[in-house]
Amino acid sequence: MTPTLRRRVFLVAAVAAGALLLWGLTGLPDYGVYAGPYGDVLNQVAVAERKAANVVAAVTFDYRGIDTMGEEFILFAAVIGVAILLRAQRGETEQPPDEDAADRHAPATSNAVRVVGLALVGPVVLFGIYVVTHGHLSPGGGFQGGVVLATAALLVYLSGEYVTLRRVSPEVVGDLAESTGAAGYVGVGLLGVAAGATFLANVLPLGEPGALLSAGTIPVLNLAVGLEVAGGFVLLLSEFLEQTLVIRRPGEVT
Amino acid sequence: MIALEVTVFLLVAAAGTAVVLTRDPLNQAIVASFYGLVLGIMFFVYQAPDVALSQITVGAVALPLMILLALAKVRALRGGNGEDDDR
Numbered sequence: 001m002t003p004t005l006r007r008r009v010f011l012v013a014a015v016a017a018g019a020l021l022l023w024g025l026t027g028l029p030d031y032g033v034y035a036g037p038y039g040d041v042l043n044q045v046a047v048a049e050r051k052a053a054n055v056v057a058a059v060t061f062d063y064r065g066i067d068t069m070g071e072e073f074i075l076f077a078a079v080i081g082v083a084i085l086l087r088a089q090r091g092e093t094e095q096p097p098d099e100d101a102a103d104r105h106a107p108a109t110s111n112a113v114r115v116v117g118l119a120l121v122g123p124v125v126l127f128g129i130y131v132v133t134h135g136h137l138s139p140g141g142g143f144q145g146g147v148v149l150a151t152a153a154l155l156v157y158l159s160g161e162y163v164t165l166r167r168v169s170p171e172v173v174g175d176l177a178e179s180t181g182a183a184g185y186v187g188v189g190l191l192g193v194a195a196g197a198t199f200l201a202n203v204l205p206l207g208e209p210g211a212l213l214s215a216g217t218i219p220v221l222n223l224a225v226g227l228e229v230a231g232g233f234v235l236l237l238s239e240f241l242e243q244t245l246v247i248r249r250p251g252e253v254t
Numbered sequence: 255m256i257a258l259e260v261t262v263f264l265l266v267a268a269a270g271t272a273v274v275l276t277r278d279p280l281n282q283a284i285v286a287s288f289y290g291l292v293l294g295i296m297f298f299v300y301q302a303p304d305v306a307l308s309q310i311t312v313g314a315v316a317l318p319l320m321i322l323l324a325l326a327k328v329r330a331l332r333g334g335n336g337e338d339d340d341r
Contacts, residue, residue: 056304131307139303147311154319233316240323244330 051206052136052215060141061218065200069185072225076182079232086239088247109159117159124152132226136215142222146229153234162245165238174235181228188217188224262296269293279325287318 001009029035042055042063052058060068088094128149135141157165192201200217207214269289276282290313297306 054304140307141304144304144307144311147308147316151311151315154315236316236320240320240327244323244326 047209050202050215050218051209052218053209054136054138054141056139057136057141057218057222058215061136061221062200062202062215065189065221068221068225069189069200072182072185072228075229075232076178079178079235082236083239086243092247094242094246094248114159117155121152121155121159124155125149128152128226128230132222133212133219135222136218137210137212142225142227143229145222146226147233149226149230150233150237154237157237157241162241165241171235171238174231174238177227177231178235179231181224181226181231184224184227185221188220191217259299262292262299265292266296279321283318283321283325286321287314290314290317 034040042059046052046055046058046063050058050062052062128145128151130145131140131148132142132145135145153165153168156168189200192203193199195201195203197203202216202218204216204220206216209215213219266289269285269292273282273285273289276285291310293313294306294310297303297309
């Protein structure tokens with residue numbers, strides 16, 4: 001395909017896509033107008049029915065809990081895919097991390113980065129736990145809190161070295177956290193079946209809205225997702241770091 | 255309130271354009287990180303704090319990090335250990 005022809009095909013496609021987009025935009029509801037009944041109904045009933053102060057959490061972990069299970073397993077499958085793709089291939093060897101290699105011109109980590117990074121690890125872990133455990137009360141939840149927890153591992157790497165990261169979070173911890181979290185979500189779902197209701201039915205005591213122990217299964221599911229996401233992201237991080245720092249092809253500059 | 259919403263909307267448009275116009279992948283990762291942050295602020299301004307938190311953690315931290323690490327690996331493969339392109 002010549003460049004001229006390619007440009008013509010692109011122009012036709014761009015004009016058609018633009019027209020379609022404009023046509024769609026004209027059919028949108030007015031700014032700030034919500035047409036559907038679903039959100040209004042949920043705002044009316046969610047707090048009374050599920051005792052979850054955060055209606056968003058009531059939707060994602062209760063009314064549409066099965067969708068969230070699907071999302072959780074998307075991440076699970078993605079992390080497994082990365083782990084498989086980034087393993088040491090045939091002909092590649094694992095070598096000690098090359099951070100101190102003589103021909104590496106990276107500047108040494110400054111004391112400022114080390115001190116600030118290490119000082120932040122504790123507060124970041126605490127904040128991550130807070131976001132995970134308060135998902136049914138305020139914005140946040142297992143996914144957001146899990147990623148925040150994983151950034152603590154990143155801070156350890158930034159302020160220390162690769163070997164420090166491996167010592168703080170060995171691969172088996174990430175593996176265990178990820179799989180326990182994924183299995184835990186399904187386990188809580190089966191709890192509903194065991195209690196004679198449906199899969200993912202909210203069968204635990206609901207408590208009072210606003211209390212830390214309230215909303216039944218929602219905080220438990222948040223814990224499972226938090227564990228899964230934190231483990232998954234730590235695994236992603238260490239797989240990428242391992243590819244960059246440890247795995248070498250024959251003849252490659254280290 | 256409308257002024258704030260319009261401002262943040264324009265900021266997202268500008269940041270998105272900047273991501274496209276940045277051609278060097280290394281710089282692009284940083285610009286994309288900024289774009290992720292601005293997008294998170296927009297979600298917050300439009301009263302979706304749950305989504306804003308996800309967007310900031312993934313768009314401003316996780317995604318640029320993966321790009322940076324992948325770039326580091328690619329550069330190591332090429333054997334290029336130039337003065338300014340470590341990490």
